[in-house]
Amino acid sequence: MRLILRALKGIDPFLLMLIATVAAASLLPARGIGVPIFHWIANAAIMLLFFLHGAKLSRAAIVAGAGNWRLHLLVMASSFVLFPILGLGLSLLARPIAAPEILAGLLFLSLLPSTVQSSIAFTAMAGGNVPAAVCSASLSNLTGIVITPLLVALLMNVGGAGHSVSIDAVGDIVVQLLLPFVAGHLLRPWIGAWVDSHKKLLQPVDRSSILLVVYTAFSAAVVQGIWQKVSPLDLVTILGLSAVLLALVMGANVFMARRAGLPREDAIVLLFCGSKKSLVSGVPMAGALFAPAVVGVLILPLMIFHQLQLFVCAVIAGRYRAQLERGGQ
Template sequence: MPGFLAKLDRFTIGLIVSVGAGILVPCSGVWDTVFSRLSDAAIVLLFFLYGAKLSRRSVWEGLMHWRLQGLVAASTFVIFPLLGIFSMPLWNSVLGPDLCMGMLYVCMLPSTVQSSIAFTSMAGGNVAAAICSASVSSLLGVFLTPLLVGLVWSRGGEGGVDFSTFLNICYIILVPFVAGQFAQRWIGKWVVTHRNLTSWTDHSTIWLVIYTAFSHAMINGVWKNLPWLSLVEVLAFCGLLLAAALWLTAFLSRRLRFSREDRIAIIFCGSKKSLATGIPMMNVIFAGAPIGLLVIPIMVFHQLQLMVCSFLARKWAKDVGKGEQL
């Protein structure tokens, strides 16, 4: 076991510990309130730091490449949701309503930021466009993710997402981000030079929310009726979803005659989903509801996309200068 852990990165180890702690030592009573408040505070700090470090110049330059941005946004907020909606009957019959809801939620999320940029850079893609695509996707997700969730759940007979949810998201996510943008002139350079601060804040926020979610699931008895086969089925469906997204972004970017560098950015930004944004936002959208099972698909999809995209980035990096097609 120690040898296995040694091969894992800090973030993955933290996820395992958070899940284990939530199952073995769940918080209840006053501690449940304490950890919920801590989660909200950590989310506010996280998006404030995002705002403080995000370069306005990079966003503006990337926005000028409107065809690329449009395709990434369409993949993230149109193609992915459609894949989820068409797959919903199958997911519901195999996984049940809670895990099906979690799979659908994955489809509604914005793209990742850090890993999309890192993989694009590693593979020799258009880094400036990736920075803008991933950043704009995160901003659009603040509005589009709850809107898409509300539309799908209202059609499915659920309560949907009301206006108070948008206000909560604005208070906890958008307002801190805008405040960070305003504070950028004073603390922007300091935040950029202290990348470990944002990295630890990013990771610890997710660990904290994961621990709280799994604690709620244990206290409410969610795990008693979850068979191991369901986890295997979630992994299989996440793999199929990721494969479909990778193929579609590669196919469309090639048919629209983008350059190799642009295609790399489109594939990585348009096929990935953000755990860092998704779990904090889930805490707000599904406030008051047990979300223990809802986090499983996004956790599985996150790890799967990192492994697959890491392999692709290394492969495409070797192809640079050989003139080989993606």
């Protein structure tokens, strides 16, 4: 029993919450009148989440990091050029060993923007350029609201996913994500101090909103028979493909940083901001872009990749921190 408790302490609590949410949706999926109710609640939670993200984004942080344009271009190129190329290539090469739905999810995650909180946290832990990380990660998230739907429309059919995107779906993303974000940021002069002083109170909004969307998506997928389509072998395949994708991107980012002659602090920003994909943005985007019946399968690779990237980046950031501390002695 003690061994089990020790093992659980080393696991990200959010991963356990995600697993519990998927299990709840599998055993007790939303049906009937519950479907529109949960859909409405999930959309409201996501709008609140992006409103708070906009309110938390400091104008001073944007100004402090905005001047490092070469670094920001490299991060954007990694997120929206390198990642899609590798995601498309893997989805084509892996056709003999993976189901089309899984490959569609792998390609979809490669088109998403970077994370914000974890990218900044790992950059700070590793001794990187935190203001530049704030600017790069925020810029990736904000532009991703527009770029990701366009990339999905351009590449998803090419990758064999068979999913198309309508103008209405792009409009839904603007309404659900971009407008609340902009509104929150415009209101920051009046509510910013309160938001900054209540970070612990507002922090659960991030995770609870994602859990609501995951439950809603998996409920629809369970009703459509997701667990008859996805086997344990499929989950292992997703993990393997995610590991290959993450390794290729991180290796390419290290190479690009050296070729560009970036200082250590900026190279750390490129490594962490350029190799991450956002679960916070990806789940609601999938819900807005695709039919409810396919969202559950599509976000499986994103959920697995998200946990893998956190684990790998935590290890690397810890090594950077150890090197920094040894150098300061």
